[in-house]
Amino acid sequence: MDSIGYVILYVSDLDVSIAFYRDVIGLPYKFTDAGYAEFGTDGTRFALYERRRAEWLTGQPVTPGPAAEIVLVVADVDAEAARIAASGATVLSGPADRPWGHRTVHLADPDGFVVELAQEIPRRRTRR
Structure with missing residues (x-):
């Protein structure tokens, strides 16, 4: 597969x-x-x-399981975060730069699943 x-x-x-x-x-x-x-x-x-x-x-x-996450790639995480926060959705964290090369914001969907919006940015750490 x-x-x-x-x-x-x-x-x-x-x-x-x-x-x-x-x-x-x-x-x-x-x-x-x-x-x-x-x-x-x-x-x-x-x-x-x-x-x-x-x-x-x-x-x-x-x-639902205790933890599940859906990751959606977006062009501008800050603009999406502002738009979504204005809608009244639950923002869990961010936007924040992550060392693996994403700027992210985390949201909760109506069932409590975590939805991450991620924008690709330069990596701050290398893979081993």
Whole structure:
């Protein structure tokens, strides 16, 4: 295996999560069908699925994990952070320069998943 086809988050309220990723984050919304919503992202597909419907896929109740992070690459993290903070979204940290070559801001989505917006900047440390 050498590629990731989809990243799907199981969410508690599909409409609220669609609004967050479409209206706050700014991902291009594609469609909703039977508890599933997909966004127009390049490469790996990003989607949401109603958690209450996920049990038929997994055979057991599905709950969010204690930690999950979605990273979205942006051109200007400061502009995105200001726009998103003005929308009332929960900003967890940043913007801040990271030594691995990103300027980041961390947000919480409606289900508590961490969303990182990252802008590439020069690395301050090398890899070993």
